[in-house]
Amino acid sequence: MSAVIEFQNISKIYGEQKVIDSLNLEIADGEFVTVIGSSGCGKTTLLKMINGLITQTSGDVVVHGKNIKDMDMIQLRRNIGYAIQGSVLFPHLTVEQNIAYVPNLLNKREKEKTRRAVKKWMEIVGLEEELLSRYPSELSGGQQQRVGIARALAASPDILLMDEPFGAVDEITRKQLQDELKKIHQKTKITILFVTHDITEAMKLGTRVLVMDRGTILQYDSPERIQQQPATEFVRRLIGG
Ligand SMILES: Nc1ncnc2c1ncn2[C@@H]1O[C@H](COP(=O)(O)OP(=O)(O)OP(=O)(O)O)[C@@H](O)[C@H]1O
Ligand SMILES: [Mg+2]
Structure with a gap:
């Protein structure tokens, strides 16, 4: 499978604070990636660098094989x-x-x-x-x-970025929306990045789960693999193991 989104050695610094630290990531076409990690670990920052709402301090973001530095932002965001x-x-x-x-x-x-x-x-x-x-x-x-x-x-769109999209809805509606989104993904095969604070939601929806901590990636794997082989103590505790 080809990569739709690539982060190549990405860092983001605000003042003195490095909020994304030399991050490398390839997201394959058609994945449903759920992104989870503590508040302030850089999830929103990561998402916004894909559509150019935030510019990295160093490194490259490549979308559909093109460095977004060389792209027209309107063209980029259209998809x-x-x-x-x-x-x-x-x-x-x-x-x-x-x-x-x-x-x-x-x-x-x-x-x-x-x-x-x-x-x-x-x-x-x-x-x-x-x-x-x-x-x-x-x-x-x-x-x-x-x-x-x-x-x-x-x-x-062929890429959909969702930042805690189901935060303000009740449990029943949330469940409906999860099921609908999963169906939409299966039907359309678009690539989705979905930030959530809810590990159950992350494991249910994701074809891959991205676990972040303080600007770095702890694990990027299928939910099954995360369940079976949590990469660190942080991940093990997150899934309640
Ligand atoms: N414009 C900014 N100026 C300075 N610091 C910022 C700015 N935007 C974000 N940060 C800091 O960068 C870090 C990462 O922020 P980000 O919004 O990506 O976190 P997050 O993982 O989405 O958190 P949450 O789960 O609370 O939404 C945080 O420490 C935040 O305070
Ligand atoms: Mg956020």
Whole structure:
């Protein structure tokens, strides 16, 4: 399998603090990578370096074989969906306009097709159709989060970055969203990076689990292998062994 995302000797320094330390990682096409580690260990930083929202201090990030330093950021981000905790919706656009934003940019003429797609994604993430004409400020936190997920998916990205996307939803909805996301991944074979604090979620969803600690990778393996052979004491405790 070919690598879709490569981190080559990446470091990130803020002031005096090295938050990512000489990190090397290859993510193969179609993996569902769950990223777990203590608060502040560098998960969000790692994710944001893939779509250029954060620039590394040294090293290279390579996406689809291209060094992102040499890429146009708009072009790069067009194929990378990004869903994060908390609302990042356009406040002046309705739910429908938010989800349709990228599809509309890509195929201006096919309004009806986009409308159907928006409805499909609303259903998948469990949102009532009546919410389509509301503005983000008129939604609950969990609803906003689901609109964010629908918007990220509606853009048909080939890489999807998700930073604790299910943080603000209840247990039942969370379980539904996990199952849906797993199905979407199996169907579309997009590459997903998914940050979570929940080890059960990480082991359930990931085809690979990335365990981080203080800016380094402790283990990057299938859930089965992590279960059988935790690389360090930290990993063993994390999985409750
Ligand atoms: N703009 C910034 N300036 C200085 N330090 C920063 C900045 N952004 C992040 N950091 C620091 O870098 C480290 C990594 O942050 P990051 O957001 O990647 O952590 P995280 O693993 O996502 O944590 P959490 O699980 O709490 O979201 C933290 O110590 C954080 O305080
Ligand atoms: Mg974070």
